[in-house]
Amino acid sequence: MKKKLIFALLAVLSFMVCYPALFILVGSFMGEGELAENLMGILNVQSEAYAEWSPLPQKWSPESYVNLLLYEPGFFTLFWNSIKICAGVLAGHLLFAAPCAYGFAMYDFRFKKLLFTVYIIFMMLPFQVLMLPEYIVLKKLSLLNTLWAIILPGAFSAFPVFIMYNFFRGIPSSVIEAARMDGAGEFAIFLNVGLPAGAAGIAASMVLQFLEYWNVIEQPMIFLSREETWPLSLYLPSINLDNLGISFAAAFISLIPSLLIFRLGQDSLEAGIAATTVKR
Amino acid sequence: MLSKKRPVLFIAISLIGTGIFLLIPYVYVFIASFVKRGTGGFAGFDNYREVLSNEAFMTAMSNTARFIVVCVPLMLVLSLLISIYIYENPRLGKMLKTGFLVPMAIPVTSAVLMWRFLFDDKGIINGILESLGADTVNWMNTGWAFWILVLSYIWKNLGYSIILWLAALSSVNPSINEAAKTDGASSFQRLIHVTLPAAKNGAFVIIVLSVLSSFKVFREAYLVAGEYPDQSIYLVQHIFNNWFRNLEMDKIAAGSVISSVILIMLILLLQRFWEKGGEER
Numbered sequence: 001m002k003k004k005l006i007f008a009l010l011a012v013l014s015f016m017v018c019y020p021a022l023f024i025l026v027g028s029f030m031g032e033g034e035l036a037e038n039l040m041g042i043l044n045v046q047s048e049a050y051a052e053w054s055p056l057p058q059k060w061s062p063e064s065y066v067n068l069l070l071y072e073p074g075f076f077t078l079f080w081n082s083i084k085i086c087a088g089v090l091a092g093h094l095l096f097a098a099p100c101a102y103g104f105a106m107y108d109f110r111f112k113k114l115l116f117t118v119y120i121i122f123m124m125l126p127f128q129v130l131m132l133p134e135y136i137v138l139k140k141l142s143l144l145n146t147l148w149a150i151i152l153p154g155a156f157s158a159f160p161v162f163i164m165y166n167f168f169r170g171i172p173s174s175v176i177e178a179a180r181m182d183g184a185g186e187f188a189i190f191l192n193v194g195l196p197a198g199a200a201g202i203a204a205s206m207v208l209q210f211l212e213y214w215n216v217i218e219q220p221m222i223f224l225s226r227e228e229t230w231p232l233s234l235y236l237p238s239i240n241l242d243n244l245g246i247s248f249a250a251a252f253i254s255l256i257p258s259l260l261i262f263r264l265g266q267d268s269l270e271a272g273i274a275a276t277t278v279k280r
Numbered sequence: 281m282l283s284k285k286r287p288v289l290f291i292a293i294s295l296i297g298t299g300i301f302l303l304i305p306y307v308y309v310f311i312a313s314f315v316k317r318g319t320g321g322f323a324g325f326d327n328y329r330e331v332l333s334n335e336a337f338m339t340a341m342s343n344t345a346r347f348i349v350v351c352v353p354l355m356l357v358l359s360l361l362i363s364i365y366i367y368e369n370p371r372l373g374k375m376l377k378t379g380f381l382v383p384m385a386i387p388v389t390s391a392v393l394m395w396r397f398l399f400d401d402k403g404i405i406n407g408i409l410e411s412l413g414a415d416t417v418n419w420m421n422t423g424w425a426f427w428i429l430v431l432s433y434i435w436k437n438l439g440y441s442i443i444l445w446l447a448a449l450s451s452v453n454p455s456i457n458e459a460a461k462t463d464g465a466s467s468f469q470r471l472i473h474v475t476l477p478a479a480k481n482g483a484f485v486i487i488v489l490s491v492l493s494s495f496k497v498f499r500e501a502y503l504v505a506g507e508y509p510d511q512s513i514y515l516v517q518h519i520f521n522n523w524f525r526n527l528e529m530d531k532i533a534a535g536s537v538i539s540s541v542i543l544i545m546l547i548l549l550l551q552r553f554w555e556k557g558g559e560e561r
Binding site: 003006007010011014015017018019020021023024027039041042047049050051052053095096097099100102103104106107109115118119120121122123124125126127128129130131132133134135136137152153155156158161186187190211214215217218221222232233236247248251252254255258259261262266269270273274275 | 287289290291293294295297298300301302303304305306308309312362365369372375376377378379380381382383384385386387388389390391392393394396397400401402403404406407410435438439440443444446447488491492495498499502503516517520521524529532533536539540543544547
């Protein structure tokens with residue numbers, strides 16, 4: 001009986017934490033009229049009414065999505081920008097972070113401990129600490145106001161190295177030794193043995209970092225002043241609350257890739273999070 | 281046995297990128313923190329003195345510290361309790377686990393719409409309070425803003441910490457648990473004497489990652505309340521952004537060095553503390 005009660009409590013709690021997704025979905029299909037009526041008090045300072053909500057729209061309407069298409073053509077540029085940022089950053093992790101993590105996991109070399117500590121410290125520093133010099137570097141490279149200003153520093157972030165390292169380290173050295181006996185070169189071993197064996201770690205890092213960069217806000221706020229280079233995450237807060245329907249529709253569309261990746265990659269995600277607790 | 285062969289090829293590119301985008305910038309900040317703004321002369325510790333006597337900076341620091349001190353223990357306990365339940369009831373737990381992870385995938389901008397709906401002056405919570413005849417609350421412009429930020433932090437990161445705890449719990453050797461069971465230990469006794477001591481190994485990482493993710497609530501704070509939010513949620517990131525806007529290089533540099541040194545010391549201290557705790561790991 002007590003067990004059932006605890007389960008019920010936790011089930012309610014886990015439903016509540018998921019509710020914002022449902023809230024956005026329902027809101028995006030309410031249509032301007034119904035939304036405005038529900039949220040009158042929030043929109044209009046003069047109004048005395050408090051916000052209301054119904055679990056489902058009284059009348060399902062695609063109006064908000066149509067309006068988003070018609071009146072906010074810029075939305076899709078920004079959607080595309082977000083995709084490009086994520087794709088660029090993740091490609092960078094595959095090209096630079098994966099070999100680096102492999103190098104840390106598989107080889108012994110001078111200053112290894114020191115270098116790895118440096119990576120860990122940079123993983124911890126909040127963005128703001130390095131924002132100013134990064135700005136200067138990007139300015140020198142004439143990358144400000146281009147998507148590269150987000151992609152390049154992102155591609156070299158230290159977090160994926162940390163996660164992938166934890167996975168590569170799990171590869172038994174006998175496997176690598178066997179490949180060496182067969183006369184394979186170090187790089188060939190990385191490609192043919194290391195990468196497949198560490199694939200779970202790479203996937204884990206990708207899922208975590210996709211969720212991170214899909215929400216990127218601090219960097220574009222500082223490095224991108226032209227609106228057409230913004231990612232989606234900056235666009236939503238900038239639209240006027242008068243266009244409530246549009247903001248709900250836009251929010252739901254930006255939720256879809258994120259939930260999709262989550263759904264497809266949940267196991268990798270959990271494995272990736274869990275891998276960080278393994279003792280270094 | 282790790283190979284002694286040179287791994288230069290593997291880490292070189294990453295190292296160059298890290299150098300350009302992280303290491304050189306950090307060295308630059310460090311040097312700039314001793315340089316006088318405008319004249320470019322040597323400033324000694326003047327910049328540090330100025331920042332440390334800057335009221336806004338100290339407010340931001342103490343708010344950020346308060347946020348971490350409130351959130352991290354709360355998160356540790358809450359996620360541990362839930363993960364123990366999930367660990368002991370794997371079938372039902374799987375569903376719960378997914379539920380608690382979903383907020384990770386909800387973009388912060390969507391969450392902010394929800395927050396406004398809940399905590400606006402005319403939001404649903406005030407509506408309920410009003411209909412109960414209670415006084416309404418100005419959530420976002422009073423000290424309550426701090427607690428709303430705590431709530432959004434827990435909301436977003438609970439699943440993450442649960443997974444971390446589950447990983448730590450699953451490292452407990454099941455045979456020890458079984459042995460304790462045969463010896464007649466109750467499930468509570470087993471929890472206290474077997475499971476928790478073993479799971480303690482995970483706690484260091486969980487604390488460090490919780491501190492790390494606590495910096496990210498700046499997004500929610502900024503999106504809900506803008507550049508100058510209620511004083512209780514004016515965080516270190518706000519003041520850095522405002523300095524940046526005014527090109528106050530000297531202050532940013534000194535502030536960056538101070539906060540990074542605190543952070544690094546915190547990490548090393550925690551590590552020491554944990555290793556000193558006589559862990560056999």
